[in-house]
Amino acid sequence: MSGSDLQHETGLQRQGGSPGQGTATVPTAQLAGLTLEDLRNRALRGGAKPRRYGTWYVAACKFRHQRTYIHTIIWTAIGTPLLYLMAMGLGLGSLVSANMGDEGISGVSYLVFVAPALLVTAAVSVGSEEMTYTILGGFKWNPIYFAMNAAPLAPVQIINGVVISVIARLTFVTTIYYGALLAFGASPSAWGWLTIPIGVLTSLGFNSLIMAYSASIEQDSGQIAMIMRFLVMPLTLFSGTFYPLETMPGYLQPIGWLSPLWHGAQLARSATYGLDESGLLIAGRIAYLVVLTAVGWIWAHRIAARRLNR
């Protein structure tokens, strides 16, 4: 046994590996003899698929990640609507109805009033998880974005792939929620299913800027927790979710106007019970959400590119 074989054995024993001989064949292509021209053509061929489908490869990886916490995804998707619709819609709702009548809030019961807004809020809060810690983590704690970029994937594809995986989860969450709305009889209109895309869009509009900011964090000193506490939480309370925005004092109402959550909730109400709003206003709300989404998304592209390719 030669000296180097001896070292393999020692190494294996020390590391508890398989009792292999350290003589595995090399699983690589035989490259000796290829000209630079051959290698160059090999590269030009090799880049084609990642350029075209790279975004989907990233999304596939993120789906695998989501599979590792699939139980959380499923149970929060089911549990959240049940708990909120029961507590707010039925519990608090019976109190509201007792005082204001069954059609006391803009002509509908409290359950019907609050349900679409709860759906949108749930989408926003799931989005805030997936677009903050997941994004920062991929640069920092489990720096897979650098590994992806060392492979042929581009920063833009990485961000887009992550967003696709988020959209998938949001669609799942809002679909389940809409099912719960139907079960509770909280969506009288036939257009109620539109709350699914409305919830997804509102979540993206709300969270895209936060995603871009998360991508820029180099030193984590609890910024994301601060965002959750001082931005997401207050906006949930002041966005006309639990009561009409008009009932708040005038000086607090601008918070609602700026909040994507309010616009999303109002759109969802139009869908589930035909809240009386003009087409122009509806278009304006959608446009606002789309613009926020686009700005945050593009900003995130830039930050990712700067960070990965510095």
Added chain:
Amino acid sequence: MLRATDLVKTYGEKCAVDGIDFEVPAGESFGLLGPNGAGKSTTMRMVGAVSTRTSGELEILGLDPNDYGPEIRSQLGVVPQADNLDVDLRVRDNLLVYGRYFGLDRKIVARRADELLEFAQLSDRKTARVDDLSGGMKRRLTIARALINEPAMLLLDEPTTGLDPQARHILWDRLFQLKERGITLILTTHYMDEAEQLCDRLIVVDEGKIMAEGSPANLIRQYSSREVLEVRFGTEHNANAAKRLEGLGDRMELLPDRILIYAPDGETVLNQVIATGLEPITSLVRRSSLEDVFLRLTGRSLIE
């Protein structure tokens, strides 16, 4: 295969790589040596078609990374300084997912993954969590991952830092096998024995500039003597002894704890030392190594 001309990378005011030139033909094993902060990793990231150069020319596989980043990266295997395995995935899944980033067919990736796990001696750890692997195993998994696309060029940034000697030797053996298959290896290292083992040719970099270039043997010949005599007279007496020994050998270096005398034949010089009447506490004659070259070129002061 790889050609850099007057390659520059600056970060704001700071110049990390300050106009370096080198060329690596296909199949060569090429090393970048240098102290911390010399610009090695920055160079590696530019060669990896990840970091964008500030100025100069860079051609990888005959392509410009500014225009053909994904194409070039499809032919590279990258082993970064800090492992960036996906800790949310199991060992084998790491290879499967990574293979897909190259657009490789699922079946092909699955077959290669199994072969590579064999090669990396990780077959019995397929379903282990990445965090449960030892440092050496993580390193081998990272190398296995870097080979999933059958790369033409492998970039290794300090591949064996932090590994125990056994793990290092297994790794060297594997890298040597890859080299035999015609893969071009580009590596940075702090370990001179590693550079002597693995590199056909290397450059010594300091402060973003190339200090020397050549094969390990040539560099030793050029910047050091064949042998080195190390003698100790005790910390307080070394300086006086050094004065009396002046003129012996090709070159002398006085260190706080010992005196180094560079000469073609160490034994002869040792006899000359004893003939002067001085009695060293310990003496050692050894072959000159790349470490002597390195320290001569980049200095002995601590760089942090």
